[in-house]
Amino acid sequence: MTAYDPNNIFAKILRGEMPATKVYEDDVALAFMDIMPRADGHVLVIPKAPARNLMDIDPGVLSALIQRVQKVAKAAVAGMGAEGASIQQFNESAGGQIVFHIHFHILPRWTGVPLRPPGQMGDKAAIAAHAEMIKAALG
Numbered sequence: 748m749t750a751y752d753p754n755n756i757f758a759k760i761l762r763g764e765m766p767a768t769k770v771y772e773d774d775v776a777l778a779f780m781d782i783m784p785r786a787d788g789h790v791l792v793i794p795k796a797p798a799r800n801l802m803d804i805d806p807g808v809l810s811a812l813i814q815r816v817q818k819v820a821k822a823a824v825a826g827m828g829a830e831g832a833s834i835q836q837f838n839e840s841a842g843g844q845i846v847f848h849i850h851f852h853i854l855p856r857w858t859g860v861p862l863r864p865p866g867q868m869g870d871k872a873a874i875a876a877h878a879e880m881i882k883a884a885l886g
């Protein structure tokens with residue numbers, strides 16, 4: 748498998764070289780809003796430790812990371828008033844991965860509301876408002 752590239756966009760966000768609308772951060776993980784949300788309240792959760800995807804992440808980091816995914820998913824559902832959530836995680840280009848720093852997508856869901864197509868920039872004000880709703884639920 749290709750080696751981890753420290754110049755990927757999420758590594759730059761972790762280093763503060765690129766902006767992000769953050770909703771949660773601790774010693775293990777950072778959660779921030781997807782700039783092309785496929786659902787209202789679409790959040791990405793990434794580890795601070797470098798890993799390309801599920802194939803090379805340290806199992807201990809993965810265990811800690813999935814606990815953060817659960818925490819943020821519960822807050823995204825509660826804060827957004829959603830009925831459920833889809834969790835997505837892609838591996839390598841063939842698996843749909845575009846950014847090569849492992850990340851979990853949290854997509855709040857409502858009955859009968861389909862996901863939007865990928866690759867469409869979201870409305871900045873709406874994303875910021877959704878971030879505040881999720882942060883409020885995180886307490």
Ligand code: 5GP
Pocket residue numbers: 756767768779780781782783784837843844845846847850866
């Ligand atoms: P994946 O690798 O899981 O297929 O997709 C990467 C995800 O990262 C996409 O949902 C895309 O919208 C999101 N994304 C790509 N570039 C940026 C960025 O610069 N900032 C943020 N917040 N999200 C991004």
